[in-house]
Amino acid sequence: MHRVSVGLQAALYSLAGAACFNPTASDETSSTTTDTTGATTSTSSPTLPTTGSSPAGTTDEPTADLPTTSDATTSTSDTTTTTITTAETTTADPSTTTGDGELQFIPRSPLQVPGALDLATVRLDDDTLDDLAISSMTASDLTYVFGTSIDMLHSFPAGKSFPLLAADADADGKRDDLLLGYDASPSSLHLLRNQGDATFEDLSTVLPAPCVRPVSIDAADLDGDDQLDYVVACAEYATGVYFVPGDPDIGLSPAVPVELGIRPTFVHLLDVFGGPQPDLVAPYLDTGKLLVFEGKAGGSFAIMNPLVLDVLAAAGTDLGRIDSDDLTDVAVSQLATDQCSILLHLLGGGLAPPQSFTCGPMVRDLALGDFNGDELADIATIHLDLKLRIHVNNGDGTFAAPLLYAIGSSAWRVTVGDYNGDDALDIAASTLDEVYLFLQDV
Secondary structure (H helix, E strand, O other), rough: OOOOOOOHHHHHHHHHHHHOOOOOOOOOOOOOOOOOOOOOOOOOOOOOOOHHHOOOOOOOOOOOOOOOOOOOOOOOOOOOOOOEEEEOOOOOOOOOOOOOOOOEEEOOOOOOOOOOOEEEEEEEOOOOOOEEEEEEEEOOEEEEEHHHHHHHHOOOOOEEEEEEEOOOOOOOOOOOOEEEEEEEOOOOOEEEEEEEEEEEEEEEEEEEOOOOOOOEEEEEOOOOOOOOOEEEEEEOOEEEEEOOOOOOEEEEEEEEEOOOOOOOOOOEEEEEOOOOOEEEEEEEEEHHHEEEEEEHHHHHEEEEEEEEOOOOOEEEEEEOOOOOOOOOOEEEHHHHEEEEEEEEEEOOOOOOOOEEEEEEOEEEHHHHHHHHOOOOOEEEEEEEOOOEEEEEOOOOOOEEEEEEEOOOOOOOEEEEEEOOOOOOOEEEEEEEOEEEEEEOOO
């Protein structure tokens, strides 16, 4: 029987309740994109979410991106490796359908990873294959899978963690490093600086109170020193985010609280307005708003007059090139509406009002990737109805009827990468004790 911790199970029950208000939604033949009504661009200080007025230190109820667990025991010991071999490749789900007959994936038997939660596609060694890193909310380990041996799990002692980010933090242009947010009291952000062959130097900084559970991380050079800096959203910080400057010697400088008036569900750093600094894209699930705060010098953001767009129940976000220009667009999954929204990056700066399409019942998370080689981002979505859906970009703002594949219960995260080195993107999904790999058949 599939088991999860009591806290995680409670969070998932909350998710399922929000997602099931329209259990009869039918989406498998939908390919029409329609405008989402009510999108607005603010010209004055926004009306902030009511929960944003909560005093610092107030702990809200868990939302879709706030898994809960007991305090973690952290570790900074050297890398250890364990190898687990899984069964052979499974057959495809017989319910698979597609709007693109040439696009097919081969599901593999799931990898057993206790507490598997967040995923990151990463280059941990010096070969040309993508690797996969997996964080856990129940085990004090970081797990990773090398592209050279995708049936084997390796582990590195770490704290119980949720947000996971792959980045070249040391700017060596070779192996990627990893950023992990530790679920603990006090919480901390850890930079695992890759020393070669997935051995890591563990550098960290404390995330000040009230943070216990980090929920999202992104990286960019925010202060103009050619060093990656980090923005971290936290479950308990109801009115802002943390700015963590990168440092070439110590890795991470002390975290600085940044007041926004909201707690983002996710954080993304993207040059939306065409200024010298990246801007902060911050969807907020509870109020149905996506806000973009303009980046300022020194790692700060302009909190007055942000761009405000209506995106209901934002549960997951990703960035990619969805239309034919060279700008990075935004995709958002809407848990409570069975919808996904596309926000196209405008040539003159800003984001267009969201366009939505039905992407599947109880959609939990999405990832963008060019699966068919047409240089446009397609969308992979995972759902609490135990399905992975792959939506091919038609190139005109619509998406074809999806491919369907079965996944386990408690779907949580999805990501893409070329894990078997055939120059075609594959898909990985986590389900809170298992990781599913779907290798593209080319």
